[in-house]
Amino acid sequence: MLKHWPPLNALRGFEAAARLGSFHKAAEALNLTQSAISQQIRSLESYLEQPLFHRTGRSVSLTDAGHDLLSTAQVMLQQLAVGIRRLDQYRKPNQLVVNTTPAFARHWLLPRLADFHARCPEVDLWLFTSFDAPDMSSQTIDLAIRDDLGPQAECSFSVLHQDRLYPACHPALPETGRTTLHGEREMDWSHWQLEGGEAVGQQGKGLNFSDPGLLLDAAGEGLGIALVSQLLAQRLVDEGRLQALSAQRVRGPAWSCLVHRDSQDDPLARQFLAWLRAALGSD
Template sequence: MLKHWPPLNALRGFEAAARLGSFHQAAQELHLTQSAISQQIRSLENFLEQPLFYRSGRSVTLTDAGHDLRSTTQSLLQQLAVGIRRLEQYRKPNQLVVNTSPAFARHWLLPRLGEFHRLHPEVDLWLFTSFEPPDMSTQTIDLTLRDDLSAQAECSYLELYSDRLYPACHPSVLEQPEALRTTLHGEREMDWSHWLVEGGADIGQRSNGLNFSDPGLLLDAACAGHGIALVSQLLTQQARAQGLLAPLCEQSVRGPTWAWLIHRDSEGSPLTRSFCEWLLGALQVPAEP
C-alpha cells in the first residue's frame, strides 16, 4: 500500500488527456482551462518522477509509462464510479435490506417473493445473502432471518420455526439398489452423525460419498438425483411439491431453529412491519399479541 497517493483530480486530468490525446480536449471535457490540465499532469509527473507524455508543440503522445498508467487509471476510475453509483441503493426511501443464507433465499424465499411483491409493491426489497450471520451493529441491515442466529445488541430476537430433518432423495434414486446409492453429506445438523445421535434409523447411509458445505447445494444435489441426503423440512416444501424429492422413511429428527433479528432502528418501520407480517403468515407462525 502506498503511503502517499497522487491527487484524484490529477489522475482524472491525466486519464482524459491520455484517452483524448489532447490537453485542450481534456480541459473542455472536465470544464477546466488547458493550463489547469497541464499543471495537473506536470504535478503527476513530478510525483512519479518520470514523463507521461511526449510534447511536440500542441501535440502530445503517451510514453511507455503513460500507456501503463492509462490502463491502471481507467480501471481505477471505472471501479470507483461503479462503487459510487452502487451507494444510491442506500438512499432509496422505501428500501428494506433483508439478510439470509443462500440456501433459505433460493429454496424458500425466492419462490414466494412474487407473492410478497404483489401484496407490498411499495417495499423496495434488497435481498443480501451471506454464509455467516451478519454483525447487525456494523452492517446496514434491517432484518436477518437464518437458522444460525443468536441474540445481538440493539436488535430484537425471535425464534420462528423449529425445523425437522429427514432423509430424502429424488424418486429415481429409490429405484436403485440400496448398495448403489451415493450418500450426500452436509454440515452441522445436515451431517448424518446428527441423524444417528438423534436416533435416526439406518436407511443405508454410508460415511463416504459427496460432501457439501452449503445446505442449498446439498438440496440441489439431492433433487438432481445424485444421492440420498438429510434435508430440511422447511426448505424442501417446494421440491416436494414439484415431485423432486421423496422421503426414504417416515422418521424425522430435530433440526435447526429459524429465527430473526430486527435492528432497533428498523423495528417501527412500516416496511419492516409489512415484511414481518407477511413472513409470519408464510411460515404459518402465529403473531405475538
C-alpha cells in the first residue's frame, strides 16, 4: 500500500489528456483551463519522478511509462465511477435492506419473493446474504433473519420459527452403500445422536459441508444422506427430490429476527415482517 497517493484530479487530467491526445481537448472535456491540465500533469510527473508525455511544440504523445499508467488509471477510474454510482441505491426512498444466510435466501426466501413483490410492490428490497451474522450497529441493514442470531444493542430481537431436523436423501438413492453427508452445528450427525435420533446408516466418514444450503443441495442431487432443516428442505420434498429416512424429528435452530431501532417504525419493515411471519406460519 502506498504511503502517499497522487491527487485524484491529476489522474483524471492525465487520463483525459492521454485518451484524447491533447491537453487542450482534455481541458475542454473536464471544463478546466489548459494551464490547469498542464499543472496537474506536471505535478503527477513530479510525484512519479518520470515524464508521462513527449512534448513537441503543441503536440503531445505518451512515453512508455505514460502508456503503462494509462491502462491502470482507466481501470481505476472506471471502477471508482461504478462504485460511486452503486451508492445511489442507498438513497432510494423505499429501499429495505434485509440480511440473511445464503441457505435461507436460496431455499426458502427466493421461491417466495414473487409473492412478496406482488403483495408489496412498493418495497424496493435489497437482499444481502452473508455466512456470518452482521453487526447491526456498524452495517447499513434494516433487519436480519438468520438461525445464528442473538440480541444486539439498538435492535429488537424476536424468534420467528423453531426449526426441526430429520435425516433425508434422494428417493432414488440405493439403500446400501450410501455416503454420509456431514454439516456443521445442528446439521452435524452428533446433534442427531445427542437428541436421541435413531440410526439410519450414518457413518463418521463421508463428505463435509460448511454451508447448510450446499449440504441440502448435495442431498437433493443424490450424493448421500444428510441431516436437513425441515423448513429449508420442504421445497425439495415437494419436488420429489428428497424423502425422509425417519419419522423422528429433533430440535433444530431457531430462526430469529433483528430489527434496527431506526427501522422499527418503518412501514416497509413492518410490511416485510408481517408477510414473513405469515409465510413462516403456513409452513
